[in-house]
Amino acid sequence: MAFFILTSTLSIPLQAEAASSVQVKKLATGTKYETKLYVIKSGKPGPVVLIVGGVHGNETAGYKAALKVCNYRPTRGTLLVIPKANVLAIKAGERVARGQIDLNRAFPSTKSGAARGTLAKSILKIIKAYDVDWVMDMHEGYDYVKNPSSSSVGQSLIYYPSSSAKTIGSRIVNTINKNIGLNRKEFCLLKPPVKGSVCRAAAVTVGAKGFIFETCSRDSLSTRVNNQLKAANMLLGYLDMK
Ligand SMILES: [Zn+2]
Numbered sequence: 001m002a003f004f005i006l007t008s009t010l011s012i013p014l015q016a017e018a019a020s021s022v023q024v025k026k027l028a029t030g031t032k033y034e035t036k037l038y039v040i041k042s043g044k045p046g047p048v049v050l051i052v053g054g055v056h057g058n059e060t061a062g063y064k065a066a067l068k069v070c071n072y073r074p075t076r077g078t079l080l081v082i083p084k085a086n087v088l089a090i091k092a093g094e095r096v097a098r099g100q101i102d103l104n105r106a107f108p109s110t111k112s113g114a115a116r117g118t119l120a121k122s123i124l125k126i127i128k129a130y131d132v133d134w135v136m137d138m139h140e141g142y143d144y145v146k147n148p149s150s151s152s153v154g155q156s157l158i159y160y161p162s163s164s165a166k167t168i169g170s171r172i173v174n175t176i177n178k179n180i181g182l183n184r185k186e187f188c189l190l191k192p193p194v195k196g197s198v199c200r201a202a203a204v205t206v207g208a209k210g211f212i213f214e215t216c217s218r219d220s221l222s223t224r225v226n227n228q229l230k231a232a233n234m235l236l237g238y239l240d241m242k
Contacts, residue, residue, distance in 0.1 A: 020073065021043070023039040024039075027123060028122045031118055032088060033088065033122070034087070035086075038079075038080065039078065039080055040081070041078050042074045042076050042078065044075070044076040044077070045076065046077025046239070046240070047076075047077040048078045048130050048131060049077065049241065050080040050082070050132045050136075050208075050210075051069050051138070052081075052082045052138065052198055053083045053138045054086050055103045055139065055198065056095045056103070056139060057089025057091070057094050058089070058140075059095075060140070060217075060224075061138070061221060061224030061225045061227075062138035063083055063084050063085075063090060065229050066083035066138055068225070069081050069083070069229070074241040076241055080126065085198075086103045088100060103119060104197050106120035106196060107123075107196055107198050108201050108204065108205065109196060109200055113204075124205065128205060128206055132202050132206055132208045134209055135208050135211075136232055137212045137213070139214045141217065142217050144186075144216045155215060156212075157188075157211050158212040158213075158214070159191050159192075159193075159211040160193050168235055169189055169211055172187075172213075173188065176230055193212045197212060199212050213227075213231045
């Protein structure tokens, strides 16, 4: 006696499409660093993009723009958003809260390197767990142009590491600059992001591409938030997620 399994009569699709979903998770749970991570899944295969705001607490447009990105619903892939990465610094309204380390220097610059501190460790864990493909880190500077006498990088897009990051980076810069009349206010394309930044760490640990985007705090808040969102929208458009 033999049993035959008639697979041809089965009508269940081999790969049922996953449902889209939004989950709000917590990073550094139960600590003074606790902050939200939005996991926004389209339900369709595609890239994993991480958008981070509020690494520096006095760079308001970064976290205001990132909060708006939490309402985005990608058409494919997964969008991760950490809108207020450093809540202590944001509460203090400072680049770095007193007694804390600079979150923009706390991530490893080598594949096997460790992150410094609870907050950077928990963010790095997410980058690895989701195997992030692209990162946009929303920052601000206090000058329009790169100032050699200070640490300000001016209005800029600082990409890393590959030619594909440069392709979308230059497209973003060129598009935004078209709407800026004055040369001295134009965004410039720079590389690489500083060692210790989340962008650089994602590149060396999981091979992500990405950039730090810096608006100038002398512009109005709405202009700065708009520029951040334009850059985010262009990245998601480039990745066919919008
Ligand atoms: Zn910054």
